[in-house]
Amino acid sequence: MDFNLPKELTDYLAELDSFIEKEIRPLEQQDDNIRFFDHRREWARTDFDNDGLPREEWEALLKKARRLADKAGHLRFPLPKEFGGKDGSNLAMTVIREHFAAKGLGLHNDLQNEHSIVANNPFVLLLRDFGTKEQYEYFVDGMLDESFQLAFGLTEPDHGSDATHMETRAVPETRDGVDGWLINGEKMWTTGMHTATHCVTFVRTSGDAGSAKGITAMIVPSETPGVKVEEYLWTFNMPTDHPRVSFTNVWVPATAVFGPLEDGLAIAQHFVHENRIRQAASSLGAAHFCIQESVKYARKRKPFGQELARNQGIQFPLVELATQVEMLRLLIRKTAWEMDQMSKPEIANLLSDKVAMCNYWANRLCCEAADRAMQVHGAIGYSRHKPFEHIYRHHRRYRITEGAEEIQMRKAGAFLFGYLGPNKWRED
Template sequence: MNFDLPDAITDYLQELDAFIEDAIRPLELQDDNQRFFDHRREWARTDFERGGLPRPEWEALLAEARRRADRAGHLRFPLPREYGGQDGSHLAMTAIREHLAARGLGLHNDLQNEHSIVANNPFVLLFRDFGTHAQQQAFIHGMLDEHLHLAFGLTEPDHGSDATHMETAAVPEARDGVDGWRIDGEKMWTTGMHLATHCVVFARTHGNAGDASGITAFIVPADAPGVVIEEYLWTFNMPTDHPRVSFTDVWVPDDAILGAAGDGLAVAQHVVHENRIRQAASSLGAAQYCINESVTYARRRKPFGQALAKNQAIQFPLVELATEAEMLRLLIRQTAWQMDTMPKLEIERRFSDRVAMCNYRANRLCCEAADRAMQVFGALGYSRHQPFEHIYRHHRRYRITEGSEEIQIRKVAGYLFGYTGPGKWRDADATVE
């Protein structure tokens, strides 16, 4: 067995490094753009007088970096070639996401707002696989060119991880002779709504609370009458673009349905495995950055006349973190490689537990590594003059979002004990003799 990354991937990582140094790093250094990454970063990025939203100049800088990456052929790397991508594999994307995060904070990769010179673009795949031809024509290239922006309205104030008890409802209603739907309800954490031209809103159209079926995805114009941004929720890591949004007597025509009526949860979960394995790789990369920086600092810092690195109290915790990082790297890459060998539905059936393992452990590792780096660096590590507090505050969110770690552990338990997955027992109450 060969556990080395293919040459095509390692060569591409070098190509990305060269692009960063040639096109992205100079942009980061000009016009005091370092304020977005040094100790001033939270202040520079956040418009505290405008609800805590990202400052326009911060978002403009990110957009320029993406334009440069797109012109160079990197931004759309994981997408199909028909959309300007390179059909990037799961394995390649995990290697790329880890590599970029391991470089530390910078304009090349700032996951606070899912920015990267190699983008994820999950909505493109949603429209490719669920959209009608008209929807694909109207939205896909608009999203890629960034003159259309979509938000995602799934989570509700009283229903976080459980979307099946959704209270947002849509009922059939014709207006001006056109068949359509009236939507009423409220959504939380509707990320990016301040820029969105549309929001994919999930609403129950039939069935009972708790049913997995009967929920439908609707493409709702963000400026439709009855759509109101009620507040922006300030978070552990600012700025915020996560509002609570109400939908009151909002009407859309029948052709606003994305996918099949009643199968909205399939739309919502369509790219969950791709997102989770890539997020795991990003958290692993950020954790590795914290470990590497801690080791370097411990060798350089010499209190009481000798390097910190000589103390076992410094060595042992970093050894534990480095060991888990190595084990996770193997698991993430093996899982990604296996995902590349099978169709999407087969991934859900056979490897959902492996993706969950990768994700929850990597997100937790990143928080532990950032916390340890703060401790090794001492008061300087606690300050904003080092990036560790930012890394901790940002990656702490991923232990909750994209499926909380408890939800993912439950997924693993379902596979382990045979309640779901390929080893599902016919009799869930059967006991082993």
């Protein structure tokens, strides 16, 4: 077994580091842009007088960094070459995401906005795999240059993780001789609606509550009459771009149907494993950052005449966290490598439990590492002059989003006990 990373990947990490230092760091320091990352970050990012939304100058800075990364050939790295990407593997993406997060807060990678100079762009692949020829030709270029932005309307106020009891419904309706659908319902946590040009909205078009069959995805222009942002939910980690959205007598033509009619949940699941393994790697990197910063501080800080690090009460909790980081890194990279050898259906049937394990444990580990870093640093660690409170507040979200950790553990449990997966028990 060879645990060495491929040379082309380590070379690419060095190339990314050079790009960050030459292009991204100077932009981060320019015009007091550092206010978005130092102790002023929450106030600098958040327009508290405008529903708590991200300030326009903050989002403009993120976009400028992404444009620089795209020009340099980095932004589309995981996408196929047909989209200007480099066919980046799952293994490569986990290594890159961990590497970025381990650098701490910065313009190179800020997951509060799902921003990175090496982006995911899952909607591009969804359009390739599920879109009609017309949808593909209309949307893809705009998705890549960000002139089109798609929100994702799946979760509902009364059902959370359970999409199968969806109450948003669409019924057939013809207008002016054009076949279409009339949508009524509500969606929750529809991230990015403040700038989205369209919302991929999941609706029940047939079937009974609780059935996965009968749910359809539709691409709804955000300006369609009847689409309304009811409120933006203020969160533990501001700014917010997570609204509750109502759909009241919203009519769309039949061409808005995205993917298979009545099998729309396949779209929601299509990129879930890639998202979860990469997000797990980000949490792992952030945990590593918290531990390393705590070690450096404990060696430098000298209360009562000796290094704080000499106290076992400081050493042992950090040793436990560092041990978990080392073990989890191996599982994440092994799982990502295995994903690269399989098709998406094979990943779902054979590796879904391992992806779930990586994700829920990494998110929990990151929160524990950030909490311990605050404790080691004392009062200054609790302040916003250190990044740990921000890391904690942000990564605490991931224990709920991308599949709550209970949902992830349920998936792992189903594989472990033979209800799902390659070792599924057969009742004789």
